[in-house]
Amino acid sequence: DAKTTQPPSMDCAEGRAANLPCNHSTISGNEYVYWYRQIHSQGPQYIIHGLKNNETNEMASLIITEDRKSSTLILPHATLRDTAVYYCIVRVDQGGSEKLVFGKGTKLTVNP
């Protein structure tokens, strides 16, 4: 089972920041939080990941709370092309291998 919960859908106006929340209250101290997105019928696209500190790259920022029980993905200036399903994932350790267990994700719709 996925270790994360996300709202099923969100809307955002084009040009505004999109803030996507994720709860992962059972996360362990050494587990990373990953964010992927999937535009309709394409393969999931990696966005960003983090462990404890906030992270930023050319696509997004990731804010992780101090207790690590939740995080927020920020798309600073959303465009229509950012409309997608966004998945927040905490990987599951299985016998030395790590699994990406996808939850249901958040369907983000960016409106003109």
Add this chain to the structure above:
Amino acid sequence: DTEVTQTPKHLVMGMTNKKSLKCEQHMGHRAMYWYKQKAKKPPELMFVYSYEKLSINESVPSRFSPECPNSSLLNLHLHALQPEDSALYLCASSPEDGRGETQYFGPGTRLLVL
């Protein structure tokens, strides 16, 4: 080369056919993955290969047979599939199969079983 490629993009097969899906990466990654995604559902892991050895099989029926002939190539052999196996099949790779390693996905093969 920074991408994962998958062929074919679309595949239609009958329940008695044998077909194969192919996945390739030239990023030097040593871990490769197969996922299955049904319509309007999230991807679900099927198999993990690490250093060309199968490390995870998520109780996938034997009509799906993975093969990793070398570190760049991953196949999924299909035989006697059922209509409910129709889905998007996604391949991914990562530098290693371990903590903190990012998986990169291919575009998928959309399979229809008639």
